[in-house]
Amino acid sequence: MTVKSFDKDLENLTLTLTAEFPAPVDKVWQLWADPRRLERWWGPPSYPTTFVEYDLTPGGDARYFMTGPEGDKHHGYWRISTVEPPAGLEFTEGFTHADGTPDDAMPSMNVRVRLVAREGGTRMEMRSQFDSRAQMEQMFAMGVEEGLTTAVGQMDALLTEL
Structure with a gap:
């Protein structure tokens, strides 16, 4: 399993997912930097993602929607604050x-x-x-742990294509 841990810290209002991949950093970075690759893993398998905007620069925005099994759409955004290829990003x-x-x-x-x-x-x-703790609890009620774990679990297969 790719995901090694999923830790929630209610005191500091953080959740941290740690995963390991048998691929170099630059290849893992490509799964973040290319919106077409990102679409193939950002979101649980039953909620495929479509990015309609993707500007991976500081101050840039990404906009996407996930399509549920019944055709329902769930829209989201990223507001990019830091990009440090291939070491990471913040949004x-x-x-x-x-x-x-x-x-x-x-x-x-x-x-x-x-x-x-x-x-x-x-x-x-x-x-x-x-x-806030209320926001964190709302995300857990929505299934963030399972959703994020299964989403990241899709990255291994994509890395074999690079």
């Missing part, structure tokens, strides 16, 4: 309405991704920071 992630405007009733989080070379491959750490 604010949240939900939007279909027209792209932020959905303030839904949680948002700051996400930091770090890719570090290790013997035999790459260690990836994704740390999400929430503004």
Whole structure:
């Protein structure tokens, strides 16, 4: 299994996913940097993702939607703050309405991704920071642990194509 741990820290309002891949950092980075590759793993297998905008530069935005098994669409965004290829990136992630405007009733989080070379491959750490415990609990009620774990679990197969 790619995902090694999924830790939630209610005191510090963070959740951290750690995964390891038998591939070099630059290949893992390609799965973040190329929106067509990102679409193939960002989201659980039963909720494929389509990126309609993708500007991976500081200050840039990414907009996407996931399509559920019943054809329902769930829209989201990233507001990119830091990009350090191939070591990582940081962004604010949240939900939007279909027209792209932020959905303030839904949680948002700051996400930091770090890719570090290790013997035999790459260690990836994704740390999400929430503004409140209520936001964090709302994400867990929505199934973030299972969703993110299964999403990241799709990366191994994609890395064999590079």
